[in-house]
Amino acid sequence: MALRNAFENLATDESLKLVHSSQTDGSQKTKVVPASGGGLSVYRNISLGTSGITIKSSPGQIYGWFLFNKSSAVRYVKLYNKASNPTVGLDTPFMTIPLPAGGGANVNFTSGITFTKGIGVGATTGASDGDTGAPAANDVIVNVIYY
Numbered sequence: 001m002a003l004r005n006a007f008e009n010l011a012t013d014e015s016l017k018l019v020h021s022s023q024t025d026g027s028q029k030t031k032v033v034p035a036s037g038g039g040l041s042v043y044r045n046i047s048l049g050t051s052g053i054t055i056k057s058s059p060g061q062i063y064g065w066f067l068f069n070k071s072s073a074v075r076y077v078k079l080y081n082k083a084s085n086p087t088v089g090l091d092t093p094f095m096t097i098p099l100p101a102g103g104g105a106n107v108n109f110t111s112g113i114t115f116t117k118g119i120g121v122g123a124t125t126g127a128s129d130g131d132t133g134a135p136a137a138n139d140v141i142v143n144v145i146y147y
Contacts, residue, residue, distance in 0.1 A: 040147050048077065048123040048140040050132055052086035055119040055144055061112025062119065066143040069099035075140050076124050076131070077105075083118030089132035091120075096127060099140065112147060119146055 040063055043055040062079070069075040078093035080086035086093075094115065097105055123140040125133030 040145050043144040046141050047138045048142050050088040050134045052088045052122040054085050057083045057118045059116050060119050061114050062146045063112045064108030064145040066106045068104040068141040071139040072101050075099045075135050078122050080120035081115045081117050082120045086120035088122035089130050092129050
C-alpha cells in the first residue's frame, strides 16, 4: 500500500514513522523523517539567459526556487513543461516569474508543482511569451529545487 499525504505521494527521501500508537480518538500520529538516500536535486545557474536549458528531461516536480536579478530593470524567469531544451521566444512557458530590479523571488512548496514532460528554464528582459531579449551576463541567478 502506497502512503499518501493530502496532496500526493511522499517524496522518495521521506518516510512516515509512528510516533505514538495509543491514541484515544482512533487516529495515529506520525512525523516525516528524512531518509539516508534519495532526496531533491538543485539546478544552479549564475547567468541564465535566452538559451533554453533542460533541468530535467523526464516528468518531475519543482519544490522551490531561489531567484535573483542583479540588474537595474525587471527580468523574467520562464519555466517550461518540456523534455528538451526550450526555445525561448517560441515555446510557450508553463510559468513566468517576474524578478524586480535588484530583487529576487524565493519560495518553497510542500507538494511540488508537477511538470508532466520535463522541466526547462530560460530568462528574458520582457514578459511576453515571444520575447527574446537577453539579460546581460550574470544578471539572472537561479537555484531550482526539483525532483
